[in-house]
Amino acid sequence: MIGIRPDATELGDARRRVEELVCTIPGADHQPFDQPWELRVFAMAVAAYHSGHYEWSEFQLSLIESIRRWENGEAGVPWSYYEHWLRALETVMSSKGLLSEAAIDEEAKAVLAITRNAKHQQKAQRDPVAVSRALTT
Amino acid sequence: MAATDTPLRTQAEITAHVKALEALLIQKGVMTTAAVDRMADIYENEVGPQLGATVVARAWTDPEFKARLLEDATVACAEVGIGGLQGEEMIVLENTDTVHNVIVCTLCSCYPWPVLGLPPNWYKLPQYRSRIVRDPRGVLAEDFGFTVPDNVEIRVWDSSSELRYWVMPQRPEGTDEMSAEQLQALVTRDSMIGVGPAATPAS
Numbered sequence: 584m585i586g587i588r589p590d591a592t593e594l595g596d597a598r599r600r601v602e603e604l605v606c607t608i609p610g611a612d613h614q615p616f617d618q619p620w621e622l623r624v625f626a627m628a629v630a631a632y633h634s635g636h637y638e639w640s641e642f643q644l645s646l647i648e649s650i651r652r653w654e655n656g657e658a659g660v661p662w663s664y665y666e667h668w669l670r671a672l673e674t675v676m677s678s679k680g681l682l683s684e685a686a687i688d689e690e691a692k693a694v695l696a697i698t699r700n701a702k703h704q705q706k707a708q709r710d711p712v713a714v715s716r717a718l719t720t
Numbered sequence: 721m722a723a724t725d726t727p728l729r730t731q732a733e734i735t736a737h738v739k740a741l742e743a744l745l746i747q748k749g750v751m752t753t754a755a756v757d758r759m760a761d762i763y764e765n766e767v768g769p770q771l772g773a774t775v776v777a778r779a780w781t782d783p784e785f786k787a788r789l790l791e792d793a794t795v796a797c798a799e800v801g802i803g804g805l806q807g808e809e810m811i812v813l814e815n816t817d818t819v820h821n822v823i824v825c826t827l828c829s830c831y832p833w834p835v836l837g838l839p840p841n842w843y844k845l846p847q848y849r850s851r852i853v854r855d856p857r858g859v860l861a862e863d864f865g866f867t868v869p870d871n872v873e874i875r876v877w878d879s880s881s882e883l884r885y886w887v888m889p890q891r892p893e894g895t896d897e898m899s900a901e902q903l904q905a906l907v908t909r910d911s912m913i914g915v916g917p918a919a920t921p922a923s
Contacts, residue, residue, distance in 0.1 A: 601759070618731055619833055620738040626759035627742055630751045633759075669738060681748050682741075690740035695733070707809070707883035711875035712826060713853040717818065718870040 601629055621665035628672045637675050645671035757841065771802050772835035772886060773907035776918075777900040779812075780891045789888070790814055802834055809883045810835070813875070815890045815914075820874050822860065822914030823885045824852045830879040832886045836912055843913065852876055864915040887911070889918040 616622045632639055649667040676682040745751055775797060779786035789796040793810040810832055813821035825831065826849050831839040842848050842863075851859045856874045860866045868874055877885040889911035895903060898921065910916035 618735075620731070620735045622760050623738050623742065623756070626756045627738075627745065627751065630755040630759045631745065634751050634755065636750050666734070669734070669741070673741065676745065676750070681750055682744060686744055687737070687740055690744055691733075691737045694736040694739045694743075707880050708878040709883070711821075712824070712878040713856055713876035715855075715857045715874040715876075717873045720871055 616665070618665075621668075624665050624669045624672065628668055631672065631676070636679065636681070641675050641678075642671055645674040649674070769836045769907075769909040769912060770904070771837075772832070772909075772912045773904045774900075775800060775802065775812075775835060776888050776907045776912065777903040779888060780903055781900045786888075793886075797835060811877075811883065811885050812888050813877060813885055813914075814888045817890075818872055820868050820872050820914065821877060821885075821887045822852060822856060822874065823877050823879055823887060824849055825879045826850070826853060827880075830881055830884060832879070832884040836886060836909060840909070840913075853878075860915060864910070866916045887914040889914075892918050892920045895921055 616625070628642060631637065632642060646667055649670040653662070653667065673682060673687065677684070742753075742756065746753060775789065778800065779789050785796065785799075788799070789812050793812040797810065813823075815821055825843075829839050829844040831843065833839070848859070848863070851863075853876055856876050857868060860868055860874070879885050889907065891903070892906060895906070902921075906919040906921065908916060908919055911918045
């Protein structure tokens with residue numbers, strides 16, 4: 584199969600633009616995403632920047648600060664690179680008056696409540712939930 | 721200062737936290753879901769379905785591995801270094817000449833993300849979740865342009881948080897000479913959800 588240069592596509596362009604931003608961030612040389620939420624936080628931070636809500640340098644500084652605090656004493660907490668992104672994004676958004684700690688906590692509780700109640704706590708389904716029989720043999 | 725000063729404990733709690741943050745930022749007009757999706761799409765393949773594709777290609781070329789995979793997918797995946805399942809059980813469903821499998825989560829969006837990455841948006845939408853159960857043959861044909869032959873039975877499997885299904889598509893014809901590595905490229909995400917066949921090799 585003929586390969587397409589990954590950077591010669593529209594997606595490649597978009598990705599290169601993101602990487603120009605990201606390469607200015609400490610520790611971001613290549614941090615794989617292990618969990619879906621990590622990609623979500625990453626995407627949110629970049630999207631909020633693109634919508635003009637902060638300067639990238641503000642986000643950078645918050646991230647550096649969060650990592651520094653971890654290095655200085657939160658070492659008991661396991662290292663999670665994207666938790667620092669989460670914290671940095673919240674810090675920047677709070678400083679713009681767009682978020683408050685209480686609002687996030689309240690919303691997170693609501694999300695968790697939905698997860699526990701409405702979501703899948705029923706017994707695992709070990710048979711198909713639907714079958715469409717063959718129409719002919 | 722920030723709400724995250726207390727260490728976040730479980731992945732479920734962090735996930736809820738991130739969802740909450742996104743909901744609030746969207747409410748405040750800081751961003752739209754579409755903008756976040758667009759950004760996430762760029763990187764989707766980083767957590768994407770390559771792992772699942774590797775496993776399927778291996779099973780196509782290694783009958784003993786295939787037997788182990790169908791027997792216990794969690795153990796077989798661990799064997800090739802795929803974990804992160806947090807105790808969840810995984811079952812791989814094999815498509816055959818007479819049975820086609822497709823997965824759904826009827827209540828939310830349970831998805832075998834350690835092998836398939838993030839679920840596509842349509843997988844999470846109520847339309848897919850309800851319609852695929854009511855009319856699997858019709859949905860596959862109309863929404864996915866995938867006509868399952870009339871002599872093939874379609875089984876729809878409902879994933880939950882404790883048991884996640886995914887599909888092993890049939891190996892396409894004309895691929896006998898291909899290595900597992902080459903085959904891997906044919907195993908699409910949709911084929912492992914069951915809404916399409918594996919890709920055929922480019923001529």
